[in-house]
Amino acid sequence: MASKALKEYTWEEINQHNKENDVWIVIDAKVFDVSKFANLHPGGANVLWADSVAGKDATEVFFGLHRHEVLLRPQYKRLQIGTVQGQTEQIKAPIPGELSRVPYGEPTWLSQGYFSPYYSDNHRKFQTVVREFFTTVVQPEAAKCEDNGKKISQEVVDKMAETNIIAMRLGPGKHLKGRTLMGGAVKPEEFDYFHEAIIHAELARVSSRAAVDGLLAGLVIALPPVLNYASPELYEKVVPDALAGKKYIALAISEAFAGSDVGGLQTTATRDGDYWIVTGTKKWITNGTFADYFTTGCKTETGFTVILIERGPGVSTKPIKTAYSSVAGTAYVTFDKVRVPVSNTLGKIGAGMSVILSNFNHERWMVCATSISAQRLIVEESLKWSTQRIVFGKPLTNQAVIRAKLASMISRVESCQNWFESITYQMNKMSYAQQSDKLAGPIGLHKQYVSKAGRETAEDATQVFGGRALTVTGMGKYIENYHRTSGFDAILAGAEDVLGDLGVRQALKKMPRDARL
Numbered sequence: 073m074a075s076k077a078l079k080e081y082t083w084e085e086i087n088q089h090n091k092e093n094d095v096w097i098v099i100d101a102k103v104f105d106v107s108k109f110a111n112l113h114p115g116g117a118n119v120l121w122a123d124s125v126a127g128k129d130a131t132e133v134f135f136g137l138h139r140h141e142v143l144l145r146p147q148y149k150r151l152q153i154g155t156v157q158g159q160t161e162q163i164k165a166p167i168p169g170e171l172s173r174v175p176y177g178e179p180t181w182l183s184q185g186y187f188s189p190y191y192s193d194n195h196r197k198f199q200t201v202v203r204e205f206f207t208t209v210v211q212p213e214a215a216k217c218e219d220n221g222k223k224i225s226q227e228v229v230d231k232m233a234e235t236n237i238i239a240m241r242l243g244p245g246k247h248l249k250g251r252t253l254m255g256g257a258v259k260p261e262e263f264d265y266f267h268e269a270i271i272h273a274e275l276a277r278v279s280s281r282a283a284v285d286g287l288l289a290g291l292v293i294a295l296p297p298v299l300n301y302a303s304p305e306l307y308e309k310v311v312p313d314a315l316a317g318k319k320y321i322a323l324a325i326s327e328a329f330a331g332s333d334v335g336g337l338q339t340t341a342t343r344d345g346d347y348w349i350v351t352g353t354k355k356w357i358t359n360g361t362f363a364d365y366f367t368t369g370c371k372t373e374t375g376f377t378v379i380l381i382e383r384g385p386g387v388s389t390k391p392i393k394t395a396y397s398s399v400a401g402t403a404y405v406t407f408d409k410v411r412v413p414v415s416n417t418l419g420k421i422g423a424g425m426s427v428i429l430s431n432f433n434h435e436r437w438m439v440c441a442t443s444i445s446a447q448r449l450i451v452e453e454s455l456k457w458s459t460q461r462i463v464f465g466k467p468l469t470n471q472a473v474i475r476a477k478l479a480s481m482i483s484r485v486e487s488c489q490n491w492f493e494s495i496t497y498q499m500n501k502m503s504y505a506q507q508s509d510k511l512a513g514p515i516g517l518h519k520q521y522v523s524k525a526g527r528e529t530a531e532d533a534t535q536v537f538g539g540r541a542l543t544v545t546g547m548g549k550y551i552e553n554y555h556r557t558s559g560f561d562a563i564l565a566g567a568e569d570v571l572g573d574l575g576v577r578q579a580l581k582k583m584p585r586d587a588r589l
C-alpha cells in the first residue's frame with residue numbers, strides 16, 4: 073500500500089535537496105522530505121542540514137539516534153516521498169507478535185532449531201495468540217498509562233476478560249471450567265502452569281513494570297484466598313465479577329508497622345455480633361486505589377484472620393508515590409471502624425496464616441516468570457544496541473568489555489529460565505499440598521536468584537547504553553524502566569534475602585539426621 077504513490081529517485085536528484093528549507097534524506101532506501109519537518113524535529117533542525125546528512129544516506133546516523141518505531145509513527149511515516157532507484161530496504165520493521173530472531177531474544181523452546189522437553193505444540197500455538205494479544209491490545213495502552221499514570225482502561229480489561237486471560241492468570245483449576253480460553257487455543261482441562269507462565273512472560277514484554285502490576289496483579293494475589301476459602305455465597309458474589317473484570321480486588325496485608333513480619337500487624341478486627349469491626353491501615357497495596365474488595369490480614373482475639381472487606385463506609389484509599397508509575401494503583405488504605413459481615417471471613421478465624429502462606433508460592437513463581445521475561449528483553453535490547461551503535465568508527469561489540477557484559481547477561485537469563493522451567497514442571501506434577509511442602513524452599517531460592525540476576529542485568533545494560541539508559545524516552549527507554557523498577561522484584565512477594573533464608577531453612581528442616589561427612 074505504501075509503495076502505490078511512491079516515486080523512485082536517483083541519487084543525482086536526491087543529492088540536490090541539501091539546503092535549509094529543501095532537505096531530503098535517505099533512511100534504508102526510503103526517501104524522506106524533511107524540509108517542513110526540520111523545525112519540528114525533536115533533535116533540532118540544524119542536524120538535518122548538516123553536510124553529511126542533507127541529500128545523503130543517513131541510515132547509520134539515524135539508527136544510532138532513534139528507535140525503529142519512530143519511522144513507523146503515522147506523523148513521520150508520511151514524510152516519505154519515495155524510494156531510491158535500484159535499492160531495497162534492508163532493515164526489517166518489527167511485526168507485532170512475531171518471534172525475535174536475535175540470539176537469546178527468545179527462550180530456547182521458542183528458538184528455531186532448538187528443542188525442549190517441557191513445551192508441546194499446543195504451548196507454541198498458545199504463545200502465538202497470547203503474544204499477538206499483548207502486542208496489539210495491551211502494549212499501546214500500557215505505554216499510554218505508564219505516561220499518564222491512569223488505571224488501564226476498562227476496554228482493555230474487558231478484552232482480557234473476554235479471552236479469559238484474567239482467569240488464566242490464576243493458574244490451572246476449577247475456575248477455568250466451561251471457559252473458552254484465548255478463543256479456544258487451549259482446553260481448560262489441558263491448561264497447565266506452562267500455559268500460565270506464557271501469559272506472565274508475554275505480559276512482561278509490554279516493558280512497563282508498573283503496567284504489569286496495574287494489569288490486575290492485585291487480583292492474582294488477592295482472589296485465590298476467595299477461590300479457596302470463601303463460603304459459596306461469598307464466592308458467587310465476588311468471583312464471577314472479578315474474573316469478568318467488572319470488580320477489582322487487592323491484597324491488603326503489609327502495613328507501615330510490619331511488612332514481611334505478618335505477626336507484627338496492627339489492623340484489628342473485633343466482633344460485634346455477626347459483624348467484624350475493622351480498624352487499621354495498610355501500605356503498598358497494589359491496585360488499591362481502584363479496588364472494590366480487599367483481602368485483608370487482621371489481628372483478631374484468637375490470632376491472625378483474613379477477612380474480605382468491600383469498599384464502603386469507613387474504607388478510604390489514597391495513592392502512594394512510588395518509583396514506578398501510578399498505573400499500578402499502589403495505595404495507602406485506611407479502615408476506620410468498618411463493619412464487615414463475619415461471613416466474609418476467609419478460612420477459619422485465627423487460621424489466617426495458612427490462608428496467606430498457601431498463596432505465596434504461586435505469587436513468587438509469577439514474579440519470577442515476569443522478571444525473567446523482562447530480563448530477556450533487556451538482553452535483546454543490549455545485543456541490538458551494541459551491534460548498531462558505532463563508536464570510534466566500529467560497533468560497540470568490538471569492545472571486549474561490552475562482550476563480557478553481554479556474556480554475563482546471557483548466562484544469567486538462561487540459568488534463570490532453565491531453573492524456572494524445572495520448577496514449573498514440578499508444579500505440573502504436584503498437588504497444591506505437595507507444592508507447599510516441596511517447592512516453597514526452591515521457589516524462595518529461585519526468586520532470590522532471579523531478582524538478583526535482574527538487578528545485575530539492569531546495571532550491565534545501563535553501562536552498555538550509557539546516557540541513553542537514563543532517559544524515559546528514546547533508544548534506552550526500556551533499560552531506564554527496567555533499571556528503575558527491577559528492584560521491585562527483589563521486594564514484592566517477599567524480600568530477596570528473606571526468601572534465600574527461607575529456602576535454606578526449608579532445606580535444613582529436611583536434612584537427614586544421620587547424614588555425616
Ligand code: HEM
Nearest residue numbers: 097104114115119120125130133134137142148151545546
Ligand atoms: C525522517 C527522519 C527523522 C525523524 C522522523 C526524526 C524524529 C525524531 C524524534 C521523534 C526524535 C525524539 C526521539 C525520542 O525521544 O524518541 C528525534 C531525536 C533526534 N534526532 Fe531525529 N528524526 C529524523 C532524522 C534524523 C536525522 C537524519 C538525524 C541525524 C543527524 C537526527 C538527529 C536526531 C537527534 C540528535 C535527536 C536527539 C536524540 C537524543 O535526544 O538522544 N534525526 N528525532
